[in-house]
Amino acid sequence: MxxxxxxxxxxxxxxxxxxxxxxxxxxxxxxxxxxxxxxxxxxxxxxxxxxxxxxxxxxxxxxxxxxxxxxxxxxxxxxxxxxxxxxxxxxxxxxxxxxxxxxxxxxxxxxxxxxxxxxxxxxxxxxxxxxxxxxxxxxxxxxxxxxxxxxxxxxxxxxxxxxxxxxLSQNEMRSGLAEMLKHGLIYDKNYWEQFLDLKAIDFADFDQLIYRSVEIKNEIVTQDPTEKNIRKSLNFGHTLGHAIESYFLENENKTTLLHGEAIAVGMILESYIALHKNLISKAEYHQIKASLKSIYETIIFEDNDIEPILDLLIHDKKNEYGTIQFALIEGIGKIKINQSVENELILNAFEDYKS
The missing domain is CATH 3.40.50.1970 (Rossmann fold)
Known part of the structure; x- marks a missing residue:
């Protein structure tokens, strides 16, 4: 290569x-x-x-x-x-x-x-x-x-x-796969679609999928090395995903999540938010949710988990002037950065994820 x-x-x-x-x-x-x-x-x-x-x-x-x-x-x-x-x-x-x-x-x-x-x-x-x-x-x-x-x-x-x-274990491979799926969702629809049927992937060609993922990340970072603009797109799924990962890491009653497991949840939640901000269609949302849930186990959230997770959002590094900023997909393969989201919509996203 x-x-x-x-x-x-x-x-x-x-x-x-x-x-x-x-x-x-x-x-x-x-x-x-x-x-x-x-x-x-x-x-x-x-x-x-x-x-x-x-x-x-x-x-x-x-x-x-x-x-x-x-x-x-x-x-x-x-x-x-x-x-x-x-x-x-x-x-x-x-x-x-x-x-x-x-x-x-x-x-x-x-x-x-x-x-x-x-x-x-x-x-x-x-x-x-x-x-x-x-x-x-x-x-x-x-x-x-x-x-x-x-x-x-x-x-x-x-x-x-x-x-x-x-x-690596299968869980570790799935964890890394979440970032590859993210690269497709934010940047390359054709790349995303290659993962819709994992059974059809010839893993002899998996090196090429890794190569394309590295290429996508590098193309984004090269445009914006210090994350002032388009590099924020790489945080899709991470605003909520990092908060979930941190909460499960600190809570002794929870099983610690791998990074990709938390980001997969974050991508579903943030896709729901994108749907209700009229950035993606229902068909796109259902495809994303179904695809990710077919790969990653559904994480159980109790009612008393959500508020402390939301409290952790204030520490997200994209936040500016005390406002939580999201990077949300605008159709599969495109991204819209610096999106503010009200708490009610985040709570609704968690309810939908649990359903």
């Missing part, structure tokens, strides 16, 4: 990825190399990567415990301390090998250590391949609030090797 040129860095795929990585190591005089992994990728992915590295650099592995609950500033402090103790300097390179938690946190650690050192993202989950590792967003959660602390700073390279997907 042909490499994609993003804003200030290339995205390489499969066999080309390691050729590009080793050339990069050869051409840049790094002092040492750190590979950041979580407890999952240390076991299942690192053994695949290490034999492919052609370098005489001293390599150190830094591992932290897997899971969204560890994507916080405390983990960053521990990693900054390890980097310092092991002699990292301004010419150190960090490779982030993992899913979205690793690439988000690792990019933030690298961007802030000694005011910024080079980093490379090697995403190992479908979600990270099509979303988290691309676009230059790096950061951590603040308590249960998603991605409240962070910077926009691009990696030196992104390397996508789809063989890592063999390490």
């Amino acid at each position: 042909q490499s994609i040129q993003a804003n200030g860095y290339p995205i390489h795929f499969n066999e080309k990825a390691y050729e590009a990585l080793n050339l990069h190591l050869k051409e840049n005089k790094y002092s040492n190399l750190f590979i950041l992994v979580d407890s999952n990728t240390n076991e299942s992915c690192l053994p695949n990567l290490l034999p492919l590295l052609e370098t005489d650099l001293n390599i150190e592995i830094i591992e932290f415990e897997a899971g969204e609950s560890n994507k916080n500033i405390e983990t960053c402090v521990q990693i900054w301390n390890v980097l310092t103790e092991l002699g990292a300097d301004r010419k150190t390179l960090i490779i982030n090998l993992g899913g979205g938690v690793v690439t988000d946190l690792g990019g933030f650690v690298a961007s802030t250590f000694k005011r910024g050192i080079d980093f490379i993202n090697i995403p190992t989950t479908l979600l990270a391949m099509v979303d988290a590792s691309v676009g230059g967003k790096n950061g951590v959660d603040l308590g249960n609030l998603k991605n409240q602390i962070g910077v926009i700073n691009v990696p030196s390279l992104v390397l996508i090797d789809t063989q890592y997907l063999e390490t």
